[in-house]
Amino acid sequence: MNVIETGTIGILESPTGTGKSLSIVCGVLTWLRQYYERNGIEKEKGTNEETDEPAWVTEFEDSLKKNQTEKAVERFARRRSLRQHRTLLNRVERSKTILETSSNKKHKRSHSGNFQDNKLVGADPDDEWLLSDTVFKDTSILSSEKEQLLTLGSGNEEMSEEEDECKELPRIYYCSRTHSQLLQFQEEVKRTIANMQWSEKVPRPSVLILSSRKNLCINEKVSSLSNANLINERCMELTSKEPGSPGCCPYYHLEGQRILRDHLSSEIVDIEELVNLGKERRACPYYGMKRAIKSSQFILLPYQSLLHKPTRESLRLPLHSNCIVIFDEAHHVVDALNDMYGAETNTQQIQSCLFGLKRYIDCYETRLSSLNLFMLRQFHSFLESLVQFSSLHLKIPPIDGETQNVFTVEDFVTRLGIDNLNIFKLNEFLESKCLHLKLIGLLKSRILSDSNGTDPCQGIHAVFHFVQTLKQPYSKSRIIVKFRKDIGCTFKMLVLHAANNLTEIISLVRSVVFVGGTLEPLRDIKLRLLGTFEDSHIVHCSFDHVIPDSHILPIIVSRGPTRVPLEFTYATRESEILIHELGRMLLNICRVVPGGVVVFFSSYSYCSYALNYLQQKDIWKLLLRQKAIFKEPQESLELNNVLDNYKKAVYEQQGGILFAVIGGKLSEGINFQDDLGRCIIVVGMPFPNHLSIELQESINYITGMFPSVSSKEILEDMCMKLVNQTIGRTIRHISDYGAVLLVDQRFARPAISNKLPKWLRRRLAFPDDFGWVLSSLAEFFRNFRKRV
Ligand code: SF4
Structure with missing residues (x-):
């Protein structure tokens, strides 16, 4: 409570079996209750001392703040009760027939703006994978295509409305490493909330557990794919089509998302229950969950969803000064960050990707805009230079079967002979055009295999991920190149100090608390994660065991x-x-x-x-x-x-x-x-x-x-x-x-x-x-x- 109130960073150790989870749940829920009870009347500690404003100005600010918070709480409670009401109605009245009917209606409805410029739909089946001509330099246009593929698609107007309403409300993020830990914690939250008093003025917080498509997808043709990347890609392909159209996932529709969102806002459900509900309603649980994020106050999620910036942004997780972030099993955070921001690829994968890219350019050369073609050729040269680099080094006989070299990104780019290439621009292009999805889409539709007879799609992910990581701050990363006669070259992006990504989160939110059974030796966390923060900003509590x-x-x-x-x-x-x-x-x-x-x-x-x-x-x-x-x-x-x-x-x-x-x-x-x-x-x-x-x-x-x-x-x-x-x-x-x-x-x-x-x-x-x-x-x- 002290850490949250003072807005500091907490390191809390309490051995297993001492009631750590219950203590966390009670602490954050009590803070949440007090926050509502105060309604913003009480100023944050220290504000009075710091301001030179006359008393009438601070009083006016206080009353303004109070009004705003009260209104936000009222709006939130109103929406909650509307949702609960709607959920009840849905339970009684809504049937699969109604859903199908509404889905048909929606199919007829024009999706104004959302997909109009989308060149994914066309007469020629291969048009689906053609890059759009939008100018990627313009950041507003840059994100349009990515948005369609990566975010929620239809109904974003309502999302914005919800975001506006809910962005100022306090939020608690509880992050852990595995889903089983999240589920255990969710049980604790459920029990504690049920034993606390809630009212209109102090509304019961909605609790949401986040999970991936791999765990939530109910489209059997997609969920049966062998790994999470393939599931994500196939889903993005399907949901980029107009909802209700023959190529789109039948579970992807706005009505279904709303039904699930309303249910999630009023009840605490686990992943299995959400999947069953999705099947019952023929609505995608993953997109229902995403839609419920904005109105949830207690969000339970894996590390990756919060720590990995692109994932966080795609989920639209709000981070502001009324957010509290808790990392459980915090001794894993350093490794988790390093893994998330590191990457590795090898010569074989690069050659496969090159094969795919050549076929892509051959297929669309005459129909691509000059800018797109130029960027694709730049990417092609970049991959070729990696392959040449490998073959050059492979001529050197490896000592003990393996040789290794370390480069800074700057050195590496110079060695490749591509120092005139703007890596950031290339990445912008690849990301904004979602080239990897289009490359994979085309290769799969043509069932192409490379000269070795292997599936070229296999390496595309690894290569694109590696290229993405080249954007890391040069001083905080290294490229390790290992040469082995049997497998060729491997290129590894090593992140030396991934804490930057955490520092950004810490600067945005009210408090971050690291929790664990034991976090000793503490120096590891302090150096690798909190090195830039003063000791006075960090509160460390180590609790004894409960056993005699x-x-x-x-x-x-x-x-x-x-x-x-x-x-x-x-x-x-x-x-x-x-x-x-x-x-x-x-x-x-x-x-x-x-x-x-x-x-x-x-x-x-x-x-x-x-x-x-x-x-x-x-x-x-x-x-x-x-x-x-x-x-x-x-x-x-x-x-x-x-x-x-x-x-x-x-x-x-x-x-x-x-x-x-x-x-x-x-x-x-x-x-x-x-x-x-x-x-x-x-x-x-x-x-x-x-x-x-x-x-x-x-x-x-x-x-x-x-x-x-x-x-x-x-x-x-x-x-x-x-x-x-x-x-x-x-x-x-x-x-x-x-x-x-x-x-x-x-x-x-x-x-x-x-x-x-x-x-x-x-x-x-x-x-x-x-x-x-x-x-x-x-x-x-x-x-x-x-x-x-
Ligand atoms: S929309 Fe949902 S159900 Fe359909 S493929 Fe994607 S994750 Fe699976």
Whole structure:
């Protein structure tokens, strides 16, 4: 509440099982209620001190502000009640027949302006993919074609009206990484809202969960396509046609969108319910959801929808000084931003794209405007220069199978010999004309394949995405070119500091709150996301765990049963003595720990190496006598099977030991609560590969920006961030209990142990003797057995 009231940036840590989601929901809903109750009377903190205006001027401003807010609230409540009324009527009266009739009516109706200039519809089927002659330099014209393809299409007049009405209302954006987390949070919101008092003056906020076409599409011919890109494209193709016309998606019509919007404004529905409603009403759930955004106040959405500017703009998410943005699982935000704004393509994909572009130019050469033809040829030259660049470098024999080079975008463009090409203009052209859709459309309609017989559409996305990323600020990005004899060149856009994109959001909204079970080491978030903000503008709260101290036993294990020092560095970790000592240690632990033991290694390769060694020794047989043994599969498809068998062994047999990998499929998102994870063991420190050129470039950039921070510290932060997420699997609720063993003597160094979560740190033991570890474990679990 304090963070929201003061309009600062919050970093809130609260371990799993402590009621974090409920606290967030209660906090933001209380603020929302208070906002309405105050009706804008109370000025924002600090305004009085800052203004030199006479009292009568500030009073007048206050009353004006109050009136405006009251009117907005009234309008909003009126629309809400109208919508609820309309929804009720719809439920009773509206039938599929009515919809079909209205759809026919709409079909007859002229779509004045919206599609009149659209050259997608024509007598020749190939006209559909012809570029329009609109001059793309003029930004108003520039966006017209894109708008038709990317936004809601018909009915935008009503959208603008809604935008005007709703833009000043407070909004809460809750962002998380996965849909399952959004759904869990939605349940919490639903329960809390149902238990709060709402009235005309303090209206119940409408809650909306955003999802993609992939999850919401009900047109089977589209939803059955193999990936999200294809689904998006096919949908955009279909919805660019006149609604009701033979080529348009039958679920895409304004009446349907309104019905769903009204329903979403009055009820809190999840994705499955929305899909069912769409099927029932024969109306597209995706476009219904988009239409409901403007009137929703509590919006639950994946990171990408808010952080990725083009996606945010296409969804028309309003961001203003009455918005609050919450990022849950905030330790993922840095990586999410880097992934969103980075891109990679390769020679093969570029050649396929070139093939498609040549066919496109051949097909339309005589019918394209001179400007369009000029720009297409520029794009063609650009792609050709990439291919030439690859073949030139491939003549250099790669050392160790691969060579790599780093370029700034400026250098790269010069090396390609295209420094006279305006990349920004080229991008404007490609985006405004939606060339990739038209290229794919033409190639598909002609069923063309390139000289290798492969589908040229496959590479078009990757190539266009790569070209798009060349617009990044040159100083904050690098191009990594890797050469390999077997696959040719790969071109990777590396974003060094994606935080710019977040800074823009922070500057627009009232408050941004980063939330997580543990966000330690905090420096990672501060450097990579909030480096430009003063510490005084950031509020950090770290809450303790709800479990009593006696429920957790965290120990740094520095020596094994025969006193072999345990240190799993790159140089020592393959030592037979060390791995054997590890085996002995695991055997002893399995003898005293009940239920499930989960052992995390720092990489798949090391996990396999160590287990292969142990399997050949007698110790493996002894271990098998104690617990059933499982290993995290590399294939996602096998994961459920392994987990089911592990659960069975834990709950129905003698217990299980599961070998997994930090940062793999089991170190996040899977709960090892209760008997499933009575002991979590981390073997070694998962430092990232410091030889990676991408990592070196990122670190150089950060240390350049913040000279007081060393590359060693950054690497340690990255390592401990992974460790902290992994050990967060142990305690999942207030009655849970378990042990955490950090097996590597380097964990005992203060610079490392200080990066562990606070609640764990103060209970941490650093024994020098494995006997102490074993007796403590035995006593810890004996105490719980007694209580049962
Ligand atoms: S309009 Fe809706 S139902 Fe139709 S293809 Fe697009 S997402 Fe699918």
